[in-house]
Amino acid sequence: MTFKQAAxxxxxxxxxxxxxxxxxxxxxxxxxxxSEAVIADGFSFYTTFFNSPPAIxxxxxxxxxxxxxxxxxxxxxxxxxxxxxxxxSLGVYVFAIAVYTAVICPTSKTVAIPLEEDTYSDRTExxxxxxxxxxxxxxxxxxxLTLQAGQVYAKRLEVPAVEEESKALEKEKKDQ
Numbered sequence: 001m002t003f004k005q006a007a008x009x010x011x012x013x014x015x016x017x018x019x020x021x022x023x024x025x026x027x028x029x030x031x032x033x034x035s036e037a038v039i040a041d042g043f044s045f046y047t048t049f050f051n052s053p054p055a056i057x058x059x060x061x062x063x064x065x066x067x068x069x070x071x072x073x074x075x076x077x078x079x080x081x082x083x084x085x086x087x088x089s090l091g092v093y094v095f096a097i098a099v100y101t102a103v104i105c106p107t108s109k110t111v112a113i114p115l116e117e118d119t120y121s122d123r124t125e126x127x128x129x130x131x132x133x134x135x136x137x138x139x140x141x142x143x144x145l146t147l148q149a150g151q152v153y154a155k156r157l158e159v160p161a162v163e164e165e166s167k168a169l170e171k172e173k174k175d176q
Contacts, residue, residue: 007070008089008148011063012141018060019138022049026131034124042127043111050112064100067093081158085151089144096140103133 025045028038071090075082110118110126118126 004070004074005148005152007066008074009145011067011070012093012144012148014063016138016141016145019134019141022131022134023138026134029128029131030135039124039127042131043123046108046127046130047112050108064097068097081151081154085147085154089147092140092143092147096137099133099136099140104130104137107133 022045025042029042032038068090071086071093074086075090107126107130111123111130114123
């Protein structure tokens with residue numbers, strides 16, 4: 001594994017770990033019975049997340065940057081593998097960042113620090129939207145891992161094919 005690939009896999013795996021922790025609360029909010037206790041757990045969990053120290057938030061945002069830099073660095077070598085696998089991974093990663101920026105950041109603020117006009121049902125809906133956004137990002141990150149594994153698999157298949165082709169070309173030159 002190269003450094004560039006590690007710079008992609010480490011942040012993706014890191015965020016998947018965080019999102020699997022969040023999934024303990026999310027699955028109850030999305031697919032379980034929506035009781036007062038489940039909603040209170042969601043409010044408590046995401047309020048704690050929102051009120052985390054700035055160093056934790058800086059780490060999270062720094063890891064986002066490492067993932068982008070890793071994908072851009074892998075994409076810099078513009079071959080078919082980079083174009084298909086790394087380009088697709090970068091597109092999915094940017095989509096996940098867009099979901100984080102457009103949905104998770106403002107919604108977590110609504111859950112943790114509601115405005116005076118926000119009702120209990122508004123906050124309940126916000127925590128459910130937050131849970132759904134987390135699931136969407138988990139799917140995106142899983143797709144990135146799949147694409148990166150597919151790239152490694154394709155490269156391993158390519159090596160014997162290239163060797164076989166070069167041997168056939170050498171044989172053809174000798175026959176001439």
